[in-house]
Amino acid sequence: MTATVPLRLLVNGERHDISVEPRRTLADALREDCQLTGTHLGCEHGVCGACTVLLDGQPARACLIFAVQCEGVSIRTVEGLSADDENLHPVQQAFWDHHGLQCGFCTPGFLMLAAGTLEEDPERSDEELRDILSSNLCRCTGYQNILAATRAAAAQMRP
Amino acid sequence: MTPRTATTAPADLSAPTSPPAEPPTWTGQPVRRVEDPAILRGWGTFVGDVAARDATCLYAAFVRSPVAAGRIRSITAPPGVRLITATDLAGVRPIAPELKRPDYVRVEMPVLATDVVRFVGEPVALVLAESAALAEDALDSVAVDIEPTPAVLDAAAAVRPDSPLVHDAAFPGDPNTTVDARLTTPGFDAALQSAATVVELEVSCGRQSAMPMEARASHAAVDRGTGRVTLHTATQMPHVVRTGICDCLDLDEDLFRVVAPDVGGAFGAKMSLAREDVALVFLARRLRRNIAWIETREENFLAAWHSREQRYQLTAAFTEDGVLTALGADIVADVGAYSCYPVTFGVEPLMAFAELPGPYTIAEYSVRSRAVLSNKCPIAPYRGVSRPVQTLATERIMDVAARRLGLDPVTIRQRNLVATFPHTTPTGLVLDQASHQEALVEAARQVDLPGFRERQAAARAEGRWLGIGFSCFAERTGYGTPAFAARSMAITPGYERVNMSMDPSGGVVLRIGASPHGQGLRTSLAQLVADKLGLRPEEIRVVHGDTDATPYGWGSFGSRAMVIAGGASSRAADTLRQRLIDIAADQLECAPEDVDLREGQATVRGTGIGRPIKQLARLAHHNSHLLPAGELPSLEVSATYDPGGTFSNACHVAEVEVDELTGAVQITRFLVVEDAGLLVNPAIVDGQVHGGVVQGIANALYEELLYDDRGILVTTSLMDYLPPTLAETPDIEIIHLASVSDATLTGAKGVGEGGTIGAPAAVLNAVSDALSPLGIELTHLPATPSRVRTAIRTAQARLSSEGALR
Numbered sequence: 001m002t003a004t005v006p007l008r009l010l011v012n013g014e015r016h017d018i019s020v021e022p023r024r025t026l027a028d029a030l031r032e033d034c035q036l037t038g039t040h041l042g043c044e045h046g047v048c049g050a051c052t053v054l055l056d057g058q059p060a061r062a063c064l065i066f067a068v069q070c071e072g073v074s075i076r077t078v079e080g081l082s083a084d085d086e087n088l089h090p091v092q093q094a095f096w097d098h099h100g101l102q103c104g105f106c107t108p109g110f111l112m113l114a115a116g117t118l119e120e121d122p123e124r125s126d127e128e129l130r131d132i133l134s135s136n137l138c139r140c141t142g143y144q145n146i147l148a149a150t151r152a153a154a155a156q157m158r159p
Numbered sequence: 160m161t162p163r164t165a166t167t168a169p170a171d172l173s174a175p176t177s178p179p180a181e182p183p184t185w186t187g188q189p190v191r192r193v194e195d196p197a198i199l200r201g202w203g204t205f206v207g208d209v210a211a212r213d214a215t216c217l218y219a220a221f222v223r224s225p226v227a228a229g230r231i232r233s234i235t236a237p238p239g240v241r242l243i244t245a246t247d248l249a250g251v252r253p254i255a256p257e258l259k260r261p262d263y264v265r266v267e268m269p270v271l272a273t274d275v276v277r278f279v280g281e282p283v284a285l286v287l288a289e290s291a292a293l294a295e296d297a298l299d300s301v302a303v304d305i306e307p308t309p310a311v312l313d314a315a316a317a318v319r320p321d322s323p324l325v326h327d328a329a330f331p332g333d334p335n336t337t338v339d340a341r342l343t344t345p346g347f348d349a350a351l352q353s354a355a356t357v358v359e360l361e362v363s364c365g366r367q368s369a370m371p372m373e374a375r376a377s378h379a380a381v382d383r384g385t386g387r388v389t390l391h392t393a394t395q396m397p398h399v400v401r402t403g404i405c406d407c408l409d410l411d412e413d414l415f416r417v418v419a420p421d422v423g424g425a426f427g428a429k430m431s432l433a434r435e436d437v438a439l440v441f442l443a444r445r446l447r448r449n450i451a452w453i454e455t456r457e458e459n460f461l462a463a464w465h466s467r468e469q470r471y472q473l474t475a476a477f478t479e480d481g482v483l484t485a486l487g488a489d490i491v492a493d494v495g496a497y498s499c500y501p502v503t504f505g506v507e508p509l510m511a512f513a514e515l516p517g518p519y520t521i522a523e524y525s526v527r528s529r530a531v532l533s534n535k536c537p538i539a540p541y542r543g544v545s546r547p548v549q550t551l552a553t554e555r556i557m558d559v560a561a562r563r564l565g566l567d568p569v570t571i572r573q574r575n576l577v578a579t580f581p582h583t584t585p586t587g588l589v590l591d592q593a594s595h596q597e598a599l600v601e602a603a604r605q606v607d608l609p610g611f612r613e614r615q616a617a618a619r620a621e622g623r624w625l626g627i628g629f630s631c632f633a634e635r636t637g638y639g640t641p642a643f644a645a646r647s648m649a650i651t652p653g654y655e656r657v658n659m660s661m662d663p664s665g666g667v668v669l670r671i672g673a674s675p676h677g678q679g680l681r682t683s684l685a686q687l688v689a690d691k692l693g694l695r696p697e698e699i700r701v702v703h704g705d706t707d708a709t710p711y712g713w714g715s716f717g718s719r720a721m722v723i724a725g726g727a728s729s730r731a732a733d734t735l736r737q738r739l740i741d742i743a744a745d746q747l748e749c750a751p752e753d754v755d756l757r758e759g760q761a762t763v764r765g766t767g768i769g770r771p772i773k774q775l776a777r778l779a780h781h782n783s784h785l786l787p788a789g790e791l792p793s794l795e796v797s798a799t800y801d802p803g804g805t806f807s808n809a810c811h812v813a814e815v816e817v818d819e820l821t822g823a824v825q826i827t828r829f830l831v832v833e834d835a836g837l838l839v840n841p842a843i844v845d846g847q848v849h850g851g852v853v854q855g856i857a858n859a860l861y862e863e864l865l866y867d868d869r870g871i872l873v874t875t876s877l878m879d880y881l882p883p884t885l886a887e888t889p890d891i892e893i894i895h896l897a898s899v900s901d902a903t904l905t906g907a908k909g910v911g912e913g914g915t916i917g918a919p920a921a922v923l924n925a926v927s928d929a930l931s932p933l934g935i936e937l938t939h940l941p942a943t944p945s946r947v948r949t950a951i952r953t954a955q956a957r958l959s960s961e962g963a964l965r
Binding site: 002021023024028031032035036037038039040041042043044045047048050077078079081082085088092095096097099101102103104105106107108111130131133134135136137138139140141142143144145146147 | 189191192194195196198199200201202203205207208211212291292293370371372373374421422423424425426455456676677678679842843845846848849850851852853854876877878882884885886888890891914
């Protein structure tokens, strides 16, 4: 099981030429081979959503997909959410403004879930937002401010 | 006591020196957290990140017992697998915390099980490999042969004379009983005999996991030159972890450093010494290799401490008017197989023993509270510790008695809540001040109980089941050494210490022994200190979680950090403030009393004359010959704070609708009227309440760790153990009363655990209220849909058979 295969991943607009075992999950490849440790692992069985990243714009569990399945896919992680080091993405800004995080371990997953959802359609109804945000688990915030922050980001992102 | 609003400044009780006269600039404001920008960008550093950035480290994976009780025959692995068993750890001492009480039975927890295993998930060996994946491969190749022995799985059976023993120890009383505390006040029997009505009730709670999103994780790095090990670990108490590991390894503490970097939630579950960490440090030293251990979610459920498995047999005597005159309780806590370090397995039963009367004026009290061993995962503190179950006990009693006496739930509580302070409880605790009555009255006003009763009646006519539940509690918070000493802990926690220094550029570094893990303490402390020094919060850098960089301290647990670390920080800031004022007065040729520190300036009050604080900082370091006579050339101060403790309080109200067909409970409204004293950062306080309430709702309706009849844990994934998502979470309304305690330096009382304490009882009272026409009184946490449905079916069958008989 230790034979590796060469692989080119496109993460946050940058090429990463790495070599991984076929069994390596995307989450492990991002964290260890690409050294992008902002993507966190909370359960490694697809329930908690802490590892959520965007694959061609769609939220996905990075613990449930192999890295080798992601060649040719545009991968976006929390490190690539804002355009530069000076500014925050509207979702990041809203989480800061509305105290949407405490320990911060689940936060990258929620940010990618909210960003992917709102970039696709910032006009989502409140009911839809509640439904979508129920994909991920948070243990600190009781979700109140995650919902408030996502609503605020949605308002910001509407044209 | 008059409740004050959140923005009222506390009387400055401490200040040995000139306090700021004007209202604070930063304290009381919902300042955005300094912790957040790095985490929002994915630039935080959790322990798993330390390991991911270390290409050279070995990974450990633990071989865990598949049986609840047994004798190890053999542990073998194929050639090439680096297998470590207890034999390889010869000389390492077991973990064996103690209470200095005659009823406490000391038991030893070896770092790896030696010849006996005592619960499913207990580590019996470990493997080392060059990657996490290879370590998991190696784990699969290890063969463990254990001869099963009879397991102890039920606390009621465990104390019978014929029960097998979890530990071969000398039990002074019943078998497997390691704490047995008793107290009966002299008038108890008489009060019981003269009661108008006596409520008898059994309440209980299943096992719950704190379930932080980040499971446990550790990375031991060895300096090849010196052999000194640095352990990055997800902990709430880095200094205590260092002491505990050094005691096991017979190591001087200066040869070992512990760092708690960003910690992904803890809630109590990361305040006990992990045997896995002891093994890691021992092997890193022995092998001179870096070693990481990243716990899986399954391991976290199996072995990272459980909590709350308690059963209360209750007897409550009431007068006709609904006054609770006497409370009797026989409390059994199933504490699992070992004692957690440092607080021991006495933590749940002894808290219940001391604090069960809670916010009520109960004159007579009779209690027996026991810790009983079992072949299950050990218990350890989890947010609220005993108090969610204690509060379930008292609040269910109130509602059952109210129904029997024809009172409403507000009236019966009003007749029993403490209203006169100070109040001494039957166990000698002193409630210094609180707003029990005010919180209840405000909650009742908010929810409009008569209006709810009308809606409830209308809904019942339509076949819908609505209910309302109240829950009042007193939460002991911010207690220091005296309170822990009363528990007779061999290791007595309590105080917190801080060091504060201003550098030549005017920047302030505050080093604290406490160790936050997501609460935002860096921000809150910076707000307090900024007000004292006339600076901005971002100019105060709070350093924590590193035994090399911070003074010895106990950590963050028990709703204590803002009270105790906050008090020490406040004291240190007062001293530094006075130093700056003295220097400024000398420079400005005025009296120190006339100097104020504000917006980065030391100014003479009522004039425009002043000096930038930065200039004073430069002078103190680089022109010390210009300092007033006797002033030392430094701006470094230290302070310690060790309070006796105080009590926060709250009233929670839940409104629910119960689905008759499925037993599912929907919470339609949740209100918290809480009083944790001064709010340093209201946004952070609200966040603590929100998160606590949802963990309490989880306890009430969803989460339970279940063992089968062989002692095998069956809830080992998030498919089986069900934390609430947003879909199960109501909007949470919060009202702050913010009455300021004289018992703390800052006026803050501690807010970390209250949400978790009050919510379970409020929800169970609401469900029982909804189903009261069926005569249902729910008494077990969690009230899962199947349990609620079973209660409904049973009651309906009983009612229909009674109808048939008539």
